[in-house]
Amino acid sequence: MPGTPEATPAKEVSDAPSPRRLLSSEKVYEGRIWDVVSDTFQLSETGDALTRDYIDHPGAVAILPMNDQGQILLLKQYRHPVGMDLWEVPAGLLDVEGEDFVVGAARELAEEADLAAGTWNVLADVFNSPGSSSEAIRIYLARDLTEVPHHERHERTDEEAEIEFHWISLDDAVASVLAGRLHNPSAVVGILAAAAARAGGYEDLRPADAPWPAHPSQR
Structure with a gap:
């Protein structure tokens, strides 16, 4: 059908590691089971610094x-x-x-x-x-x-x-x-x-x- 993108073969659809430049990492909360971490990083070498807080979990x-x-x-x-x-x-x-x-x-x-x-x-x-x-x-x-x-x-x-x-x-x-x-x-x-x-x-x-x-x- 015109305008319909081709499907990607299933074997090619796979999540992959994507290392980014980490500028700083700080534990902002220490809990009984997991902690909250605040990371500052860049998506690219010339990109702006971004900060994200997330739960650091053992899995x-x-x-x-x-x-x-x-x-x-x-x-x-x-x-x-x-x-x-x-x-x-x-x-x-x-x-x-x-x-x-x-x-x-x-x-x-x-x-x-x-x-x-x-x-x-x-x-x-x-x-x-x-x-x-x-x-x-x-x-x-x-x-x-x-x-x-x-x-x-x-x-x-x-x-x-x-x-x-x-x-x-x-x-x-x-x-x-x-x-x-x-x-x-x-x-x-x-x-x-x-x-x-x-x-x-x-x-x-x-x-x-x-x-x-x-x-x-x-x-």
């Missing part, structure tokens, strides 16, 4: 648990900043120095869902809010599930003590996303990615130890 992992019937596990948890109970997937910070990413994911799956998984794959890598945070999240698909023995289970406290579990078919989860009933980004991305991967029998998913160059520790 996180999220896990979409799937049972042998193809159902996925969602957790309901209260989130104070938005004042809502959200249906989410197990997730947590990568705040243990030197911990392997999938080891951290297995830890979070055990702590939040009392589950262990025998098969792990990467569903997606995302930046949660790249305009205001350095947080990078890796979302895994966890299958071949077994329950953690009762005597080994993590004692959940605070908001986590209110967690409720619900197994749902992948199709119903997709419908909930498209109807606007689910809002947690890791759950939304994980559900849609799993639905897309299902068409190929999940064979095209990356292995659990696939490189993650977007994580802060790798940049």
